[in-house]
Amino acid sequence: MRAVYAFVAGGLFGAGLFVSGMTDTLKVQGWLDVFGDWDPTLAFVMGGAIIPMAIAWALVPRRLTPLAGGAFPNRPTPQVGRELIIGSTLFGAGWGLAGLCPGPAIASLSYGGAAHWVFVAAMLAGMVVAPGLRSELDRRVARD
Template identity: 70%
Template structure:
């Protein structure tokens, strides 16, 4: 049952990304171009994602497990630290340059061109390398 619900949720997520335009790199870069030809339509996508998620966090607040019996993860940390700032900065730069982030890039694999495969390969490489780089940085410059 868990695999079936994961498949359905993933399919809905991918379809939502496609229908909302999040897999269109020009649309994403148009959203980020606030001083040029700005396209504000992705604000509706973000609002459409944040509102249900806020409700879901509220409902899940008192629960220990999901409807399927899987333990729920703890709420995210509210601490603003070096990892959060560096990670969000790198994410934003990559999103701005490529016009894609992990979810839409995976959703686009079925119809993307060679550039998309290069992006996904680089993204996966970054995901594998990041923990090693982070541990080296933590040893070199300990967090306060």
């Protein structure tokens, strides 16, 4: 059942990314472009997505376990470290450069053409080397 629920969740996510136009790199860059012809669409997408998600978080304390069993995720320790800042900045720069983030990059694979496959391949390569970079970063911090 877990896989079925995950498929439904992924389907809703993919459909939402598609109809909202978030796989259009111009719309994403247009939202980031505050000095140009600003496109507000992404703000509506974010706002729209946060509403059902906030309701879901509010429901969590009322339920003992998730529908498929297991446990709800723990609240992460509110630790804002170097990796969060460096990672988010690096991600944001890449996001602005191409106008794609991980979700839309996957959602657009079937119609975006070769460039989207190249983007996803590069992204996966980055994800594969990231754990090594993370431990290297940790080592340097520990040494200083």
